[in-house]
Every structure is written in C-alpha cells, then in structure tokens.
Amino acid sequence: MDLPRNAFKAALKAGQRQIGFWSTLPDGGLVELLAGCGYDWLLIDSEHAPVDPRAMLPLMQAAAPYPTSVVVRPGWNDPVEIKRLLDAGAQTVLVPYVQTAEEARAAVAAVRYPPLGIRGVAGTTRASQWGAIEGYTQQANDEICLLVQVETEAAARNIEEIAAIDGVDGIFVGPADLAASMGFPGETGRPEVRAAVCDAVRRIVAAGKPAGFLSADQTFVAEVAEAGGSFLAVGIDSVLMRRAAVALRQSWD
Numbered sequence: 603m604d605l606p607r608n609a610f611k612a613a614l615k616a617g618q619r620q621i622g623f624w625s626t627l628p629d630g631g632l633v634e635l636l637a638g639c640g641y642d643w644l645l646i647d648s649e650h651a652p653v654d655p656r657a658m659l660p661l662m663q664a665a666a667p668y669p670t671s672v673v674v675r676p677g678w679n680d681p682v683e684i685k686r687l688l689d690a691g692a693q694t695v696l697v698p699y700v701q702t703a704e705e706a707r708a709a710v711a712a713v714r715y716p717p718l719g720i721r722g723v724a725g726t727t728r729a730s731q732w733g734a735i736e737g738y739t740q741q742a743n744d745e746i747c748l749l750v751q752v753e754t755e756a757a758a759r760n761i762e763e764i765a766a767i768d769g770v771d772g773i774f775v776g777p778a779d780l781a782a783s784m785g786f787p788g789e790t791g792r793p794e795v796r797a798a799v800c801d802a803v804r805r806i807v808a809a810g811k812p813a814g815f816l817s818a819d820q821t822f823v824a825e826v827a828e829a830g831g832s833f834l835a836v837g838i839d840s841v842l843m844r845r846a847a848v849a850l851r852q853s854w855d
C-alpha cells in the first residue's frame with residue numbers, strides 16, 4: 603500500500619486556492635455530511651471543541667471516504683498531542699498560537715521524524731495503515747503539511763521570521779484572537795482588525811508562504827482573498843446552524 607498523497611499540501615504548493623469549512627461540533631454524522639459538501643478542506647477543531655485525539659479518530663474516519671482534505675487543529679503547540687493526531691492518521695495540522703520563529707521551529711520538529719524532528723516513531727499505527735504502508739517512517743515527513751496560526755499582534759510582527767522557517771507550509775491568520783490582542787475582543791469586523799488581517803496576509807504571501815483565513819463573513823473572506831489569501835475557510839458549522847435555525851424561527855413571527 604502506498605502512502606496517501608496529501609492533495610491539500612500539493613495544492614498549496616501549486617498556488618491553487620482551497621476553499622474550506624470549519625467543523626466544531628464533534629459528531630461523526632455531521633462531519634460526514636460536511637465532508638460530502640464539496641469543500642477542498644475540512645478543519646476539524648479540537649482547540650475550541652471537546653475533542654481529544656481519541657475523539658478525533660472517528661471524526662477523521664467519517665470524513666475519509668470523501669474528496670476533502672482533513673485539517674486537524676490540536677489544542678496547543680504540544681508535540682505530544684500533535685504526535686497522537688499524526689499517529690491517528692492526520693496529514694495536515696494547523697497549530698494555534700504560534701508567535702515566534704522558535705515556536706514555529708518547535709511545531710516543525712513536532713511533525714517530523716528524526717533526524718529532522720522529534721516525532722516519536724511507532725511500529726504500527728493508523729497513519730501507516732497498521733504497517734501496510736511500507737516505508738511509512740521514511741516517507742511520512744514529505745506528505746505532512748504544517749500550518750501555523752498567527753493570531754496576536756506580537757506574532758504578526760514576526761511574520762517574516764516565522765515564514766522563513768523551513769517546514770512551515772502555510773500561515774493562517776486567526777481574526778478572533780488577533781482582534782482580542784489588539785484590544786477589540788469579539789470585534790473582528792472592525793476596520794482596524796480587517797486592515798491588520800489583510801496586512802498580515804500580504805506579508806505572508808510576500809514572504810513566499812500560502813496564507814489562510816477563516817470567517818463566516820463572506821465580504822471579509824473576499825477582502826482576504828483579494829489580499830492574496832489562498833486557503834480560506836468560509837463557514838463554521840455552529841454559526842451556519844444557528845443562523846439558519848434563528849431565521850427559520852423568525853420566519854414564523
């Protein structure tokens with residue numbers, strides 16, 4: 603059996619825009635539904651969702667039959683958590699709250715086997731199809747895609763240094779945390795925040811790395827696309843569900 607090719611990593615490298623969706627409600631049926639909706643990538647969140655690596659596994663399995671690339675977000679830049687997600691079969695990881703080149707380097711080390719990194723080597727895991735993928739340990743680094751999240755003013759100041767780290771395959775700008783760090787918690791729509799996000803995206807692209815973003819506000823996503831953003835999550839399950847449910851109820855007032 604061959605190591606599955608990481609279509610998302612290849613698309614980013616080729617400069618192809620990837621439209622994604624954000625999954626925060628940890629239910630296999632819902633993830634399966636979303637995986638079949640035609641998005642290029644589906645983020646399964648564990649930073650802000652009650653999902654540990656054990657709970658992540660059935661969610662990844664639910665998405666696996668569909669032509670969407672699964673991106674998992676661990677709770678933190680933690681090599682132990684990242685290792686367990688990779689062993690469970692994740693190939694693309696979005697690491698939150700990376701603020702410096704040193705933290706980016708640590709994230710790279712967490713996803714790579716030695717001698718390039720510190721990922722622990724297991725004899726057999728789901729990632730290697732329980733050993734059916736010959737040479738998994740030798741090839742795995744090539745197909746793992748590491749995305750890091752820049753989401754504070756300090757991190758934004760360090761974009762060029764973070765982008766220069768070999769092994770960082772893309773940089774995602776988190777608008778909610780960036781807004782909070784700028785002193786505007788909960789106000790991602792403010793002009794200052796939008797300008798800061800677009801400036802970060804332009805600098806990431808100028809530094810030679812793909813830039814990512816998430817918003818349920820399509821105008822904001824369009825601004826970020828115009829600034830050069832290429833992996834763009836355009837919706838969040840909980841937001842979509844609540845908006846639709848409230849609108850339906852209101853249609854009966």
Ligand SMILES: O=C(O)C(=O)C[C@H](O)[C@@H](O)CO
Pocket residue numbers: 650751753775776777778779780816838
């Ligand atoms: O800072 C952000 O924005 C993100 O990191 C994304 C959020 O975590 C996501 O849950 C949407 O609010």
